[in-house]
Amino acid sequence: MYSSDLNFTKLSEDLVTLMQPYNIQKMKKLVLLSALSLLCATFLTAQENKTIKEETTLKRVVKKEGDKVVTSETEAKSSEKGAVIVADDGQENQYFREDTKADQQTKTSDEFEVDSENRELVEARKKQQEEELQKSIEAAKAKAEAERKMLEAKEAERLQALEANRKKLEKRGKGVGKLKKKKGN
Numbered sequence: 001m002y003s004s005d006l007n008f009t010k011l012s013e014d015l016v017t018l019m020q021p022y023n024i025q026k027m028k029k030l031v032l033l034s035a036l037s038l039l040c041a042t043f044l045t046a047q048e049n050k051t052i053k054e055e056t057t058l059k060r061v062v063k064k065e066g067d068k069v070v071t072s073e074t075e076a077k078s079s080e081k082g083a084v085i086v087a088d089d090g091q092e093n094q095y096f097r098e099d100t101k102a103d104q105q106t107k108t109s110d111e112f113e114v115d116s117e118n119r120e121l122v123e124a125r126k127k128q129q130e131e132e133l134q135k136s137i138e139a140a141k142a143k144a145e146a147e148r149k150m151l152e153a154k155e156a157e158r159l160q161a162l163e164a165n166r167k168k169l170e171k172r173g174k175g176v177g178k179l180k181k182k183k184g185n
Contacts, residue, residue, distance in 0.1 A: 051100065054079040067119030071111040078104045 056077045063070045082100030 051082045051084060067115055067122065069113040069115045073109050075107045
């Protein structure tokens with residue numbers, strides 16, 4: 001015989017054992033019990049009128065203080081649970097009221113981190129600003145020195161022009177007498 005024939009015969013033997021009156025009664029009871037429990041559970045849950053309202057608010061704040069990064073998370077959770085209560089008098093479109101219980105929870109968590117990349121960027125920026133400041137100071141000193149030299153040259157030129165003008169005025173032509181100095185000067 002082939003292996004498929006063996007399986008078929010074994011399957012038919014199992015079917016025959018299940019069909020015995022004892023096993024059929026057992027299966028019938030099991031099916032009826034499960035159908036009854038499913039029906040009861042459906043009726044019980046169908047009669048319950050509940051209201052549930054939940055709100056979750058998550059607030060995340062990130063603060064950068066130099067090389068420190070502070071992350072603060074606040075989670076506020078508010079929930080209202082209740083039941084719809086209707087008078088049991090069989091009327092349609094009845095007025096109802098709700099019994100609710102409010103509950104609020106707040107959870108806060110803080111995390112501290114050191115941002116080394118940010119710290120390196122800040123240090124590089126400070127170093128660059130210091131170098132620019134030194135260059136600016138040196139440029140201002142060079143400009144002040146150039147202006148001082150220019151002013152000294154102008155002053156020397158003015159003194160020379162003044163001296164030349166004084167000599168020119170002191171020199172008199174022929175026949176003109178010498179100037180006399182006054183005693184009050």
